[in-house]
Each structure stands twice: as structure tokens, then as C-alpha cells.
Amino acid sequence: MAKLLPALTEGLIAFIAEQRLFFVGTAPHQGRVNLSPKGMDTFRVLGPTQVGYLDLTGSGNETAAHLRENGRATFMFCAFEGAPMILRLYATGRSVLPSDPEWEGLRPYFGPHLPGERQLIIADIESVQTSCGFGVPMYTFQEERAQLITWAEKKGTVGVKAYRREKNMHSIDGLPTGYSDNPS
Template sequence: MAKFYPELTEELQDFIQQQHLFFTATAPHQGRINLSPKGIDTFRILDAHTVAYLDVTGSGNETSAHLIENGRMTIMFCSFTEKPWILRLYGTGQVVRPRDAHWPRLMEHFPTVPGTRQIIQLTIESVQTSCGMGVPLYEYQGERQSLIHWAEKKGTEGLHQYWTEKNQRTIDGLPTYLLDPEPTDK
């Protein structure tokens, strides 16, 4: 049965820290819903009401644009071991980029990961647990290094060029403001 919480309890925080994979979901007012798997030790619990993750370079930048437009976000953790549990964090997301004033303070929580382009921070409005009895059992074998090697090979200039070509607009045409500041008259 589903159970709601107003914040992350110690038990829920322990569960999150045991997971190697999480999923993020965002959607614009009009357009495609974005659902993405994440890993590479990029997730951090900042307090019982706030979490954040390093957003590394990917083929798109949907989450950023959706959060700029409306802030709605869900993060889901799912156990693939004996304890059949699904945990969802509902809240308002914010994009934090290297040019933002609180970037240095947030980056203190994360390791250096090649290809990092921004941090996504979620202010939690509610937390839900539900059973995951239909989720299959899987065994964790380790992190893939492909994305890290790709980013290292690209280098700083190559990543900037990739962001310019591939991460400035979503597949629905929304601006991400990855490289340019958001207009103040939105």
C-alpha cells in the first residue's frame, strides 16, 4: 500500500543511499514527458526536504527546460533487491549552473565528474513509498564508464561545442539556457 510522508525520514534516506539508479520525470505544459535513468554516484540528500544531483552531458537537456518552464519534477528510486520498495520524491526542481552564485556551495557535495553541465536541485513537497512486488530482481554489477570516458575524450572545448549543437533546445523546441542567461522578462 502507498504511504505518503512530508519529508525524507532516516529510513527513506538510508534506502536512497543504497540505490545505484534513480529516474527523473519532468514535462512541459505542452510536449513530450521526459523520463530519464541516472547513476554514476551523482545523487545527494542535502536535508530532509532537499535533494540534488549532478546533471552530466547527455543527448538532450529536457529536464532543464521543463524545470525552467514550470518546475514540476518527480524522482523515483526502485529496489531491485529483496525489499520490494518504490520511493517517489515529488517537488519543485531548480537548475543550478556554474555561473550561478550558489554553484560553489552545492558542488561541495559532489565528486568531480567529467561532463558535468549543471546541478538539478529538488525541493520536496511530498514523498511516497509503494510496493515494488512486480519489479524483477537484478544484481548490481558496477557503474558504466562510457559516459565519463566520452566526456574526457571531448574535453572542455568539445563539450562546449556539443552543448551548443545539442543541448540548447529540447526536442519540443524549448530553450534550456544552458549557455545563455534566462531572459528577465519571461
């Protein structure tokens, strides 16, 4: 039932574009595995072997810390409506901060600016796996939650940066996230 591919096909790119939710999994060499749900139309396919997402400020920054240590990432999409399917992207990723030279060239791919933008996660795909998804339940999308955007708007740019310095400098296992080197 599962298929392993070297890159995204046009059909899989279309499948990704229809999804409202994705998951990103990372892990350090030693320590906790992190699995984060993401939404808000932040994921983009940059090419058949490159993807990325606009990451907003949150309560932790595990993904950036783990990518900084070893680069390993897995992205997962599940069909919650329509035909069943699970899509996994096995990749090597990195964090691109607003102060990094790459930011200006990459940021336009990710739609309108959102309050609390923290970084771009850019990943080079090593392999793509599809599987049946027969065990994934059906759900109907209602709407995006507004709380994260509202929180960032209320904090303002200065408040969000202060929050990042307090909460986003290290992973829960003590690994640096990159903000200790570049707190933009």
C-alpha cells in the same frame, strides 16, 4: 500499501543511499513527457525536504528545459535487491549552472568532479510516497558504465562545451534549457 509523507525519513534517506539507479521525470505544459534513468552515484539528499543530483552532459537536456518552464519533477527509486519498495519524490526543481552564484556552495556535496559536468538539479520536495514494489523484478548490480566519462574526457572541456551548444540549448519540443542564456 502506499504511504504519503511530507518529508524524507532517516530510513528513506538510507534507502536512497543504497540505490545505484534512479529516474527523474519532468514534463512541459505542452509537449513530451521525459523520463531519464540516472546513476554514477550523483544523487544526494541535502535535507529531509531537499535533494539534488550532478547532471552530466548528454544527448539532450529535457530536464533543465522542463524545470525552467514549470519546475515540476518526480524522482523514483526502486529496490532491485533486498526488500521490495518504490520511493517517489514529488518536487519543484531548478537547474544550477557552474556560472550561477549557488554553484560554489552546492557543488561540494556531490563528490569528486567528473568530466562533462553540466549542471546541478536541485529540488525541493513537496511530498514523498512509498509503495510496495512487489511487481519490480530483482536485479543484481554489476558495474557503472564508463562510456559517458570516457566520451567527455576524449572531447575535453572545449569539445564538451561545443557539444552542449549544438545539442543542449533547446528541448526536443523547442524549449530553452538555460544554456542559450548562459553557455558555460
